[in-house]
Amino acid sequence: MKRLLAFxxxxxxxxxxxxxxxxxxxxxxxxxxxxxxxxxxxxxxQPLTEGGTVTKEALRQTAISLEKRANKNNVGEPEVxxxxxxxxxxxxxxxxxxxxxxxxxxxxxxxxxxxxxxCKSPTDYCKVELTGAEFVEGAAKVEYNQMNQPLVAIKVKDxxxxxxxxxxxxxxxxxIMLDGELLTDPVVRQPLTDGSAVIEGxxxxxxxxxxxxxxxxxxxxxxxxEKYTQSVGATLGQQSLNETLLAGGIASVLILIFMIGFxxxxxxxxxxxxxxxxxxxxxxxxxxGATMTLPGIAAFILGIGIAVDSNIITAERIKDELRSGxxxxxxxxxxxxxxxxxxxxxxxxxxxxxxxxxxLGQGSVKGFAVVLIWSIVINIVTNVFFPRLLLHLLIQSxxxxxxxxxxxxxxxxxxx
Numbered sequence: 001m002k003r004l005l006a007f008x009x010x011x012x013x014x015x016x017x018x019x020x021x022x023x024x025x026x027x028x029x030x031x032x033x034x035x036x037x038x039x040x041x042x043x044x045x046q047p048l049t050e051g052g053t054v055t056k057e058a059l060r061q062t063a064i065s066l067e068k069r070a071n072k073n074n075v076g077e078p079e080v081x082x083x084x085x086x087x088x089x090x091x092x093x094x095x096x097x098x099x100x101x102x103x104x105x106x107x108x109x110x111x112x113x114x115x116x117x118x119c120k121s122p123t124d125y126c127k128v129e130l131t132g133a134e135f136v137e138g139a140a141k142v143e144y145n146q147m148n149q150p151l152v153a154i155k156v157k158d159x160x161x162x163x164x165x166x167x168x169x170x171x172x173x174x175x176i177m178l179d180g181e182l183l184t185d186p187v188v189r190q191p192l193t194d195g196s197a198v199i200e201g202x203x204x205x206x207x208x209x210x211x212x213x214x215x216x217x218x219x220x221x222x223x224x225x226e227k228y229t230q231s232v233g234a235t236l237g238q239q240s241l242n243e244t245l246l247a248g249g250i251a252s253v254l255i256l257i258f259m260i261g262f263x264x265x266x267x268x269x270x271x272x273x274x275x276x277x278x279x280x281x282x283x284x285x286x287x288x289g290a291t292m293t294l295p296g297i298a299a300f301i302l303g304i305g306i307a308v309d310s311n312i313i314t315a316e317r318i319k320d321e322l323r324s325g326x327x328x329x330x331x332x333x334x335x336x337x338x339x340x341x342x343x344x345x346x347x348x349x350x351x352x353x354x355x356x357x358x359x360l361g362q363g364s365v366k367g368f369a370v371v372l373i374w375s376i377v378i379n380i381v382t383n384v385f386f387p388r389l390l391l392h393l394l395i396q397s398x399x400x401x402x403x404x405x406x407x408x409x410x411x412x413x414x415x416x
């Protein structure tokens with residue numbers, strides 16, 4: 001009786017936690033543009049200056065700049081990733097004015113050094129003194145003064161221009177602005193005649209490093225050319241989501257009916273574990289901050305199929321042991337042991353395949369691989385170890401001893 005109560009308690013607690021947390025998990029799950037509507041663009045980056053090169057750092061900073069631009073336009077959680085040596089993929093869901101945002105996204109980063117000389121107020125900074133293209137590429141670096149405080153060392157191409165600007169602005173602020181946003185406004189302390197300068201006043205090393213990266217990005221502005229684009233309307237995205245959920249729901253119900261009808265008690269246990277698997281995978285998505293897309297849902301449903309296979313293999317091995325005349329307890333122990341290696345080998349193979357897809361793939365292929373790998377890891381917990389616990393509690397309770405409860409007929413044993 002105690003084992004049966006323990007089984008009921010485990011199941012009730014599991015479903016109770018799922019009932020409380022599932023609505024929040026579903027509400028917080030981010031949807032990709034193929035389910036919510038939006039657009040995807042693959043950019044190819046090229047230097048604006050003749051003879052320039054596209055470095056990995058410049059590409060990374062350009063991707064960061066694109067993400068910041070999207071955020072400034074009230075775009076919720078854009079997905080911006082670099083690919084290869086000169087490509088950037090941008091995915092933005094739920095966009096009202098797509099044409100305007102696309103035009104803004106492909107403009108080169110606009111880095112300017114401005115002063116308030118001739119402006120309405122000392123903080124107006126209306127006059128452009130230097131632009132990002134006037135700095136030596138990659139020359140901005142983090143250094144330290146005698147007090148071990150971080151500063152940013154920079155170099156310009158035109159020494160005379162920097163000397164003229166700095167001489168005129170001694171004792172005044174020279175603001176550094178990226179895309180119109182003020183980053184810092186240090187004071188010019190002396191004329192700079194050798195084409196180099198240092199920017200002090202950074203609060204920590206990370207802030208100094210970030211400023212150096214921004215200046216280097218401005219010194220090597222990149223031209224972005226659209227190589228591939230895809231737009232999905234909000235209505236079409238919602239329709240895709242509804243149809244996918246309907247198909248997944250129908251398939252899941254049919255799977256549960258099959259498992260319960262064919263395997264009886266092991267099928268009931270498998271159904272409980274499959275539901276727990278879906279909930280735990282949603283929880284992992286939420287913890288990762290992952291975005292759900294159609295390929296991700298496909299991997300999700302594929303994971304359900306793999307989980308069903310795990311339960312079927314175990315249930316069939318238990319049935320084989322029962323047919324050989326062993327007791328329920330011995331059959332459970334032997335069936336679980338004999339199926340474990342087969343199931344784990346299959347999971348390891350799938351993880352390897354998913355890892356290869358993640359390493360070699362791009363875009364949605366990587367997303368599919370991530371979901372597949374996590375689904376297999378969670379499957380090992382929820383559909384390899386958890387079913388064994390529940391079946392052990394039921395069998396040890398002594399209330400479910402008939403072989404018919406496990407899909408085995410008496411005649412099959414006598415025939416052997």
